[in-house]
Amino acid sequence: METNELLSTLEFSAVAENERSRIIKSVTGECKKYVVSALYNDFDGYIYAFDLNEDGLTLSYCFYEFMLKYKAELERLNYYSWAKFLEKVNQDNLVVRVIEKLELATPRRSDLSIYREILRKEFEDNTCFYCGRKLTNNIHVDHFIPWSFVKDDKLWNFVLSCPTCNERKNNRVPSKEYLFHINERNKILQKSQEVVILSDFENYTDGLLDSIWEYAKRSGIKEFR
Ligand SMILES: [Zn+2]
Numbered sequence: 328m329e330t331n332e333l334l335s336t337l338e339f340s341a342v343a344e345n346e347r348s349r350i351i352k353s354v355t356g357e358c359k360k361y362v363v364s365a366l367y368n369d370f371d372g373y374i375y376a377f378d379l380n381e382d383g384l385t386l387s388y389c390f391y392e393f394m395l396k397y398k399a400e401l402e403r404l405n406y407y408s409w410a411k412f413l414e415k416v417n418q419d420n421l422v423v424r425v426i427e428k429l430e431l432a433t434p435r436r437s438d439l440s441i442y443r444e445i446l447r448k449e450f451e452d453n454t455c456f457y458c459g460r461k462l463t464n465n466i467h468v469d470h471f472i473p474w475s476f477v478k479d480d481k482l483w484n485f486v487l488s489c490p491t492c493n494e495r496k497n498n499r500v501p502s503k504e505y506l507f508h509i510n511e512r513n514k515i516l517q518k519s520q521e522v523v524i525l526s527d528f529e530n531y532t533d534g535l536l537d538s539i540w541e542y543a544k545r546s547g548i549k550e551f552r
Pocket residue numbers: 455456457458459460488489490491492493
């Protein structure tokens with residue numbers, strides 16, 4: 328197995344952009360060669376379709392539903408397998424806190440200010456999504472379904488919030504009443520002509536947030552009222 332000196336001392340997210348894309352490109356190449364078609368055959372083509380000239384797979388609809396439903400469990404299984412693999416290829420003392428590292432491995436967009444501006448521009452009333460109070464200068468952008476469950480930054484999951492509500496909500500799922508409001512809000516946003524908004528709504532469908540909300544609650548995420 329090849330080892331990379333650079334990666335043995337550095338966090339992947341701290342690697343320079345060009346080096347990171349080189350690594351991603353080489354891993355993608357290896358996956359195209361050894362993984363994509365082999366896994367496809369293992370599951371008799373049931374899970375996804377692929378085209379090796381294109382980057383990306385197309386998940387079958389029922390498998391997508393399955394993944395959405397068992398997201399938390401699949402994620403834990405995935406971490407378990409990773410930890411097991413890393414235990415095999417590393418010395419024992421290197422595996423310490425490996426789960427925490429894996430959980431942090433999905434890059435989180437650090438700057439959400441672009442979403443704050445879009446939402447402020449679209450809804451000029453500038454109030455907190457949760458308590459309705461007027462927002463002053465400290466305006467938070469909140470992941471409606473916690474980031475820990477969605478692992479993605481998309482406009483349809485963002486609301487503006489006052490610091491108090493954001494802190495109070497923490498890692499919880501808002502109650503059904505709020506779900507109704509964000510669905511209504513997203514209907515308005517979808518009518519926008521702005522390219523940046525439309526691209527975030529590309530794979531959004533009515534009912535998407537409802538099912539994610541349902542599954543997040545089922546997987547044990549507490550409710551925020
Ligand atoms: Zn508030």
